[in-house]
Amino acid sequence: MSPDRGCAAGLCTGPHSENLMYQYNTIDQHLVEDRVKQFRDQMQRFLHGRLSDDEFRPLRLQNGLYIQRHAPMLRVAIPYGSLSSQQLRMLAHIARTWDRGYGHFTTRSNIQFNWIRLADVPEILAALATVQMHAIQTSGNCIRNITTDQFAGVAADEIIDPRPYCEIVRQWSTLSPEFLFLPRKFKIAISGGAEDRAAIHFHDIGARARYDRHGQPGFAIYVGGGLGRTPLRGQLLKEFLPRAELLNYFEAILRVYNRHGRRDNKYKARIKILLQALGLPGFAHEVEAEWAHSRGGPDSLSERSFAAMERFFVTPTYNAEAADDPAYIDALANNRAFARWVERNVAAHRLPGFGIVTLSLKKTGVPPGDATAEQMELVAELAQRFSGGEIRVSHEQNLLLPQVPRRHLPELWQLAAGAGLATPNIGLLTDVVCCPGGDFCSLANARSIPVAAAIQQRFDDLDYLFDLGPLELNISGCVNACGHHHIGHIGILGVDKHNQEWFQITMGGREGNRSALGRVIGPAVAASDVPEAIARLLHTYVRLRNEGEIFIDTLDRTGLAPFKAALYREQESTHALD
Secondary structure (H helix, E strand, C coil), X not given: CCCCCHHHHCCCCCCCCCCXXXXXXXXXXXXXXXXXXXXXXXXXXXXXXXXXXXXXXXXXXXXXXXXXXCCEEEEECCHHHEEEHHHHHHHHHHHHHHCCCEEEECCXXXXXXXXXXXXXXXXXXXXXXXXXXXXXXXXXXXXXXXXXXXXXXXXXXXXXXXXXXXXXXXXXXXXXXXXXXXXCCECEEEECECCCCCCHHHCCEEEEEEECCCCCEEEEEEECCECCCCCECCEEEEEXXXXXXXXXXXHHHHHHXXXXXXXXXXXXXXXXXXXXXXXXXXXXXHHXXXXXXXXXXXXXXXXXXXXXXXXXXXXXXXXXXXXXXXXXXXXXXXXXXXXXXXXHHEEEECCCCEEEEEECCCCCCCCCCEEEHHHHHHHHHHHXXXXXXXXXXXXXXXXXXXXXXXXXHHHHHHHHHHCCCCCCCCCCCCCCEECCHHHCCCCCCCCCHHHHHHHHHHCCCHHHHHHHCCCCEEEECCCXXXXXXXXXXXXXXXXXXXXXXXXXEEECCECCCCCECCEECCCEEEHHHHHHHHHHXXXXXXXXXXXXXXXXXXXXXXXXXXXXXXXXXXXXXXXXXX
C-alpha cells in the first residue's frame, strides 16, 4: 500500500515476531489514517447538504459504503482472507457497537456490516485503522480484494506460499491512480497449491504457482474468467511467467483492459467481454506488446524484494507436537461426534501433528456466512490459544484456524461446539454458499437466505449428509452471482416472475483443477418447491451412483438427462417459469 511501493521495493521493516502476516509500516499507517480524515470531511459535507447524492456516491464507494435495501452497508477488506485475533476482536466490537451484533463474511473473504448509520462510518473506519484494517477498494471500478487459497502456507500439497505475492499485488494495486477508474470492477486470485482452492479460473486474472523446468518459481496466468451475467471460464494467457515479472505483466493486462474495455455498457465492460471481442490470440498480442515496454523495468521484483516479503509469512517453528497424543486418539476412537467433525472439518497440514481447522458458519437456522460478535470474539480467543493468533476467511464463507496441534483438537471442538461453530458439514450439502439476497441487497430478484434455511432444515440429518458425501450447493439472489451459483455442483439462482420469487437450477459446476460452469437443468421452480426439487436430484444421485462415486462424478458420467427427468417427472414445469 505504501506510495513508494514499500515491500515491493524491498524496503519493508521486519515482521512482528508474534504475528504471521504483513504488518503496516509507518507510511502504510499514515496513508490509512489520512484516508479516514479525508472521508470524515466528505461525510460531514454530505450530511450538511454541501455534497449531492451524485457527488457523494463515488466517494462513499471508494470507502466500501453501499446504500442497500434497508440501510447502508459497509464492506471491510480482509486481504487474502487473513486476520489476526486483534483484528477479529475489532470486527466484533464494530458489530456490537455500530451494527446489530453480527457481521456477514462474503465469498470474496471480506466482511459486511448491513445495518450501519451513515454518520457512524468515519468512526468505524478510524477504529479499523487502529488494527491495520480499512474498507478501501472493496467497491467501485477498481482492483478489488486480492484472494487466495484459505490453506495458504500450511497446505500439505503446497507448491509455493501465495501470500507474499498477494501482499505484493495488494500494495501495488491499492490507490494506484491508473487503476482506480477501470471500465468495471477487477478481481485477482493467486493459488499456490497442487489443487486450486482459489477458483482462479473465475477471476479477471488468475495466477497459479508453478516451477519451470529449471526449478525457477513463477505462475501460469489465466485471464477473462468470471461469473455474473455472462459466466465464463478463464483462458490460459501465459504458461509460465517468472515471478520477477508479476507486476509488469499484470500491469500490461490492466493497461490493455483500460484502453480497450467498453465504458458505454456496464454489462459488457468486464475484461472477459474484451477477451471475447479480441479473441485470445489478439488479446495476447496486445498484452505482449504492452509488456515489452515494462519488462525488466522499475516494477520488476528482485530476490531481495521477495525475501523481505516472505519474512512476514514464515511458518513458525513449533515445539514438537505428538501426532498420537493419547487423549486425541481416544476421542477419535470413542467419540463419534468428534470423529465426524475431524473427518469433515480438519484438513491435512504440512507439519506432522497439526491440522487445519474449519469452523463452520453454516449451522442450520443461521444465514450462511453470518457470525455474531460473541462468536467472533470466541474465534479470536481460540486462534490465540491454539493457532498462533491467526484466522483465515474462506470464499466458502467459513472461518479457519490454520495451525492447530492435533492434541488440542478435542478441547477446541468442545469450545467451538458450545458456540455453534462445530457443525461437521464442511464440503457437504448444508455447507451452503449464499449471498445476502433480497433480504438486504437492492439488486436481488429473490431472497436467497430463506431458501438456504429451507434446504438446511430439510436435510438436517448428519447420517444422510455423510452418506451423500461431498456436494457443493451455491445460491445467488440475482444474476450478479455473489453466491457463485455457477460453480456449485448444484446452483440455485433467484429470478423474478411477475413480482414473485422463482429459482433456476443449474448442475455440474465445480471449482478446482477440473473447474467447470454449471448448466441450466430446466424451467425455474417456485421458492416453496426448491427443497423438494433438491430432494429429487439427490434421490436420483443415490439411485445412479457407483460405489464410492461422489455426486459431481456421477453427474459427469450420466449427464443431466436422468436428473432432469426426475425433477420434472410430475409435470411440475406446468407452473414453472419458461
